[in-house]
Amino acid sequence: MRSAPRLSVVIVRSRPHWIHLLFVRRGSLLPRIFSQQLFVLLLSCAVVLAHGQLFHVKVTLTSAPFSLMGVALAIFLGFRINASYDRYWEARKFWGVVLVEARNLSRHALTLTRGDVDARPFVLGLIAFAGTMRNQLRGRPREEGLDGLLPDEVLARVRTARFAPALVLLWLGQWVRDMREAGCLPPMLAQHMEGSLDALSAALGGCERIANTPLPFTYTVILHRSSYTYCMLLPFGLVDTTGWMTPLVVGFVSYTFFALEALSDEIEEPFGMMTNDLALDAIVASIDASLRELLGDTPPPAPRPDADFVLN
Amino acid sequence: MRSAPRLSVVIVRSRPHWIHLLFVRRGSLLPRIFSQQLFVLLLSCAVVLAHGQLFHVKVTLTSAPFSLMGVALAIFLGFRINASYDRYWEARKFWGVVLVEARNLSRHALTLTRGDVDARPFVLGLIAFAGTMRNQLRGRPREEGLDGLLPDEVLARVRTARFAPALVLLWLGQWVRDMREAGCLPPMLAQHMEGSLDALSAALGGCERIANTPLPFTYTVILHRSSYTYCMLLPFGLVDTTGWMTPLVVGFVSYTFFALEALSDEIEEPFGMMTNDLALDAIVASIDASLRELLGDTPPPAPRPDADFVLN
Amino acid sequence: MRSAPRLSVVIVRSRPHWIHLLFVRRGSLLPRIFSQQLFVLLLSCAVVLAHGQLFHVKVTLTSAPFSLMGVALAIFLGFRINASYDRYWEARKFWGVVLVEARNLSRHALTLTRGDVDARPFVLGLIAFAGTMRNQLRGRPREEGLDGLLPDEVLARVRTARFAPALVLLWLGQWVRDMREAGCLPPMLAQHMEGSLDALSAALGGCERIANTPLPFTYTVILHRSSYTYCMLLPFGLVDTTGWMTPLVVGFVSYTFFALEALSDEIEEPFGMMTNDLALDAIVASIDASLRELLGDTPPPAPRPDADFVLN
Amino acid sequence: MRSAPRLSVVIVRSRPHWIHLLFVRRGSLLPRIFSQQLFVLLLSCAVVLAHGQLFHVKVTLTSAPFSLMGVALAIFLGFRINASYDRYWEARKFWGVVLVEARNLSRHALTLTRGDVDARPFVLGLIAFAGTMRNQLRGRPREEGLDGLLPDEVLARVRTARFAPALVLLWLGQWVRDMREAGCLPPMLAQHMEGSLDALSAALGGCERIANTPLPFTYTVILHRSSYTYCMLLPFGLVDTTGWMTPLVVGFVSYTFFALEALSDEIEEPFGMMTNDLALDAIVASIDASLRELLGDTPPPAPRPDADFVLN
Amino acid sequence: MRSAPRLSVVIVRSRPHWIHLLFVRRGSLLPRIFSQQLFVLLLSCAVVLAHGQLFHVKVTLTSAPFSLMGVALAIFLGFRINASYDRYWEARKFWGVVLVEARNLSRHALTLTRGDVDARPFVLGLIAFAGTMRNQLRGRPREEGLDGLLPDEVLARVRTARFAPALVLLWLGQWVRDMREAGCLPPMLAQHMEGSLDALSAALGGCERIANTPLPFTYTVILHRSSYTYCMLLPFGLVDTTGWMTPLVVGFVSYTFFALEALSDEIEEPFGMMTNDLALDAIVASIDASLRELLGDTPPPAPRPDADFVLN
Numbered sequence A, B, C, D, E: 001m002r003s004a005p006r007l008s009v010v011i012v013r014s015r016p017h018w019i020h021l022l023f024v025r026r027g028s029l030l031p032r033i034f035s036q037q038l039f040v041l042l043l044s045c046a047v048v049l050a051h052g053q054l055f056h057v058k059v060t061l062t063s064a065p066f067s068l069m070g071v072a073l074a075i076f077l078g079f080r081i082n083a084s085y086d087r088y089w090e091a092r093k094f095w096g097v098v099l100v101e102a103r104n105l106s107r108h109a110l111t112l113t114r115g116d117v118d119a120r121p122f123v124l125g126l127i128a129f130a131g132t133m134r135n136q137l138r139g140r141p142r143e144e145g146l147d148g149l150l151p152d153e154v155l156a157r158v159r160t161a162r163f164a165p166a167l168v169l170l171w172l173g174q175w176v177r178d179m180r181e182a183g184c185l186p187p188m189l190a191q192h193m194e195g196s197l198d199a200l201s202a203a204l205g206g207c208e209r210i211a212n213t214p215l216p217f218t219y220t221v222i223l224h225r226s227s228y229t230y231c232m233l234l235p236f237g238l239v240d241t242t243g244w245m246t247p248l249v250v251g252f253v254s255y256t257f258f259a260l261e262a263l264s265d266e267i268e269e270p271f272g273m274m275t276n277d278l279a280l281d282a283i284v285a286s287i288d289a290s291l292r293e294l295l296g297d298t299p300p301p302a303p304r305p306d307a308d309f310v311l312n
Helices: A016-024 A030-049 A063-112 A120-138 A151-160 A164-181 A189-214 A217-268 A279-294 B018-023 B030-049 B062-111 B120-138 B153-157 B162-180 B187-212 B217-268 B282-293 C018-023 C030-049 C064-112 C120-138 C154-160 C162-181 C187-212 C216-268 C280-297 D020-022 D029-049 D064-112 D120-138 D150-158 D164-181 D187-212 D217-268 D280-295 E019-025 E032-050 E063-111 E120-139 E152-159 E163-182 E187-212 E217-268 E280-295
Strands: none
Touching: A030 A217, A063 A120, A063 A189, A063 A217, A063 A279, A063 B062, A063 B187, A063 E019, A063 E063, A063 E152, A063 E217, A120 A189, A120 A279, A120 B187, A120 E152, A164 C018, A164 C162, A164 E280, A189 A279, A189 B187, A189 E063, A189 E187, A217 B062, A217 B217, A217 C154, A217 E217, A279 B162, A279 C154, A279 E120, B018 C018, B030 B217, B062 B120, B062 B187, B062 B217, B062 B282, B062 C162, B120 B162, B120 B187, B120 B282, B153 B162, B162 B187, B187 C280, B217 C064, B217 C216, B217 C280, B282 C162, B282 E163, C018 E163, C018 E280, C064 C187, C064 C216, C064 C280, C064 D187, C120 C162, C120 C280, C120 D217, C154 C162, C154 C187, C187 D187, C216 C280, C216 D064, C216 D217, C216 E063, C280 D164, D064 D120, D064 D187, D064 D217, D064 E063, D064 E163, D064 E187, D120 D164, D120 D280, D150 D164, D164 D187, D217 E063, D217 E217, D280 E163, E032 E217, E063 E163, E063 E187, E063 E217, E063 E280, E120 E163, E120 E187, E163 E187
8 A cells, every 4th residue: 555655765656546547548558559459459340340251251260269378378478577577676676775885885984984084075976876877777978967976087987988887886995995094994894895885886787787688589579479469360269259349358358468568578678768667867866865864964855756657 | 374372573363263254344455445346246237137238239248258368367466466465575574674683783782892881772772763764664753752762963863854764873883883982892893783784774775665666557557457347348248148146256256356456556565554564563662672671671561453453 | 206214304204105195184184174165065965956046046157257267266376375385485494594503603612612611501502592482483481491401590581581582692692702702712703603693583583574474364365255255156157067066076176275275374374383384393303403413412313203294 | 408518517418309309208207107197098998988977877077167177276286396396496506505615615725724734634525515415315324425535533423423414514614723723724714714614504404404394295185186186087077078089188188287296296305316306416526526626636527427318 | 668778788689660570580489490380280281171080080179178288288388488587597697796796806906905916917817717607608618718818827727627717716816815915905805805706606606507407307398298299189179160270270379389488498508509598708798898997998899789689
């Protein structure tokens, strides 16, 4: 169920009434599957008008083979949704790790260092790490949104880098090393912070893995073909029993199959810019706000979703 | 099976007799799905009376396409329940981590510190961490239930914070740092305690992730639409074979589908206040009791569920 | 397949011949579901005799809607078995962790300490931890089976404690601290042992979590209702096709559904005393034997299952 | 797909042509399920000859209830295969951990020790650990295959031990302790090696857990009964539609169900000696070869599977 | 969905239009299952021409038993795809770990060492580790692609080794040891780097495990037999209802089953050279590029897939 006011990071939509949910337009993917859906509907109508004949030859199909194939298709499609969702959720977990470890490192920098060390550059560098990671995953210019977060020479190197976040990590590691060598950070706790930097590195590598290794393309092809062939043959199989209701039934079946396939396709690559992808900008903003609050700054208020309930 | 008297944390209900279980009202979600259920039942009766005709035209539907779609729907709904339950159980695990690490840190504070250090403020601070974490997840005022647990200046900062538990962690880290620098805590063991604080931070971040990233909204919409359309068309498909038994069968099918969908919806967001959500108050009370027992205090007795077997 | 003589911990039953397996009485859950099963069988016979009529009105049901619902029920029941088994296996893993970490700590105590330290009290304390953990999970008196394992003052505190194993851990931590401060244990290795104590604490917390958070009660109710309604309506749907064979078919279907539901219910709470629950006494005895063998004592022989192949 | 020459550990079989795969005899489990299969086939023939009558009374069964039950059975059987395979794969992972940690410890012993320490006894002791672990899991004499790997006094203790591998670990821990105390091993790195010994201990405990806690016996019984009853009633249900083809169809269905059940049963206990169990001897030989290669010895060539493609 | 320009590692294919996806030839596995598919199609045609008779005897099959078996087969096949994909994804994760830990070790070498230590040989050694790991998994000559990455004496040993990557790790460990003993690396941080070397070792061991332990061969055989028998009997069962459409329906069903089986077979062994296997060469090149970028070199541009969208 939905809790009271949500207070932190990403997508918010209070659940509409069950009737409204039947007609909501956002998130229904209808625009994306419109052409396929229309094609199948028109085909169904044609089949009804031709009484299931093709060039005056009766297409001898009944619902039996469709029942047989429908279950198999549903099982295979179910597996695909499952695998896609696992990718989506694993990616989300990695971004959760970025938040957690950035907070941990900030806490360490603020409490472990001795003397009058200013931890602010280090904490801002952590925000920059999250920013470059988003930029790399979304294919944006590497330095976007990093104003004032990194020293100039690091920013220069980041701008042209192929693996920019790894360079930011290198700089963060140098900061820790410098603090340790200056005697401002006990060696044992420096090692502890290195462990957190390693965890950031692992989150980065995990996201790169997801972005660069899609589900086996063949699997997508097989499922796509099977479900489209299925929906296109279906009106021939049903027309003798369901008569003029055929377009409705076929439309209903194909909507479920097409929409679930399209959704799998969206969340399979969770770093994109479509409706159901991860709201990376909101996550980075939330990391920014949380780290600045630890520094003692007043964070900006939590972002509000737009009229379409979407955050990017 | 049920063990003898249960002794610790949250929800308790000894299993009713199998006949009683058929008629128990709590937990059946009937109130929540009452309007949909009623609508479908009335529609079924209307269809029976009209002999499956709509405006005097026979609706040509048989049970064949429903058999076909029913399995697909069940598979997709099964996936959704699975994913929702995973979220619920993952959230529960994070709260288990909070209990475990709070105990570990208390044990360390009580055994590792040297001299006449009073570990009590630190242990109370751990209880305060659990409290603020609950407050943030449920959207309650940040300082609720923290009386006497935190120093005044920390409490003041917590009160207005957007990410309050992270500030409590910062204070706990400062306590460890102060003990170490005062020579009351060997450096190596201070590092060990930092690791436990990191684990608390990870549990917090994990819960924030679950609270802020629901299942893809589109998935909910597709399933909702498909199962409602299914249940509304079903009486037309069955009326020719099942006659006056149609409302019973349709009611039975739609009860299973609607109730499972409503349950998925409840446990998908496990931090709310509905019947099947996590009993956060009881968990926090249990952490409080366990830590105070380690301090040598006598903990309050285990909470008893109310007449409806519910703990919050 | 079954290996040669099994040598260590818990449940042993060499697999009976496939014919024998059809008639074995233990483990079939028949006693537990006897009344439901009998009720459904009698109902089936009555339906056959009445030719599917209720008060002289023909109940218009065919097998079609049952085929439709049967698959959905099987999917949802399959999910429940899966979730229950995960709980069972997760609980078993935590007890495996207790064995492993108790061994590790014993090895450390026996090798890392310097001088003429007697590690025996510490190793016995680890056995006591396993014992109190079992006692808490099964709701037994806290001090049961702890004779001679703990110092008197610790035993006194344990006896009245709500979270007794956490107190035993506190004492174990104090022993490590004392050894370290007495210079008998290098500080770095003391930290290593603290890590193992933390792992014991995590296993304890994990078991408490499983014991105190059942599957959402609503889920149990929905499944229970659906499968019982299903089995009670089934004879009406089948009588026209299967005639006098109806009780056999209905009995067969309902046996599978009722038995799987009862089994899910047993293993969902794995710490109870029923046939399929975890053999906690045997596990604790095995931990005891393994630790005493490390101390150089001759362990008792492995326990033999009783005539019914059961260990508790 | 199969890669070019495989170079390391266990089971190797280049995939036969798809036609050959239909008639391969090894691995088909036919010998194991021969008697059940024959029984069902003979029953089917008898049913065909009697035209579905039993004592001159027609058995009124059709395919409808079988379709209903078949899916449920397949789902439950699918869950069992899944759970059995998880056990099999988890066991394999633990043996992978043994290889990895044995290599790590050897690397540490070869690089971290100072002076003219001979690391060979320690590395041989690691091989001995893998050997005793296999011996315990397979119920073999504890000292089998350990010639020359352990000092005499350790071997004597191992020979009569109930938990022999834990004693080998104790000796390995003593070696590390002695090196550390002799100043040949920096304390910090000694702690690191203790961590690897702990991981070996966890792999051992995990395998003991799998060996000693089978799937709930009741589950096996329910599935066994349901699938056998199903296959024995099936000819009565099909004979009216499929006529003389009935034995073929029934044989086909029962082959799939019986064979999958038998396979689940084999891999559920992965430490046995049957065809589909883990090739423990080959794994231990591979660990032996890899560690000796690190010592600078020339390892024996990789084992070749025998004419039946099997390694033990 | 697909993000904007992808920037790093492996397989890239922008999703074709849904119509194009129906006719794309790559990735459809058609070449691989061509002979089976043709055989089934010809058989179907023969069955249609003979009106379902075999040697003038009518084959009495209907669609009922196929519906029954089809679901079971789909469930078991779904499980196999799932298990194969888990192997594929687990293997990919291990390669992700290699990237992450190689980066971490490079960062440590570049920041932690003191004095004028040249970290370049160590970083090149990490690239060599990835190279030999690929060579071992693909059965290539051990020294392929290692020119200039390792000192001569190590390369000589690697060339003839059975477990070459473990020898590279040994050398990397020696480098760390030498740095530590020369006082260029603080002992505590040397231990930290040992942990990363252990993680590389675990990734190597995990990949060896996957390469050497396929899915139980019996499982493959049972599924193969069942699905082929199914597809070959199917035309007899359908010919009476679907008439001249039989070859189309049978071809459709068998395509889905054969193609999914072939795909499972490909990804089950993810280290091969077929279309759907892991692009190990591209991954190694990406590791090379990322490490050289950390060294300050300009990495080569990201590889572009060839005309067939494939990277190896």
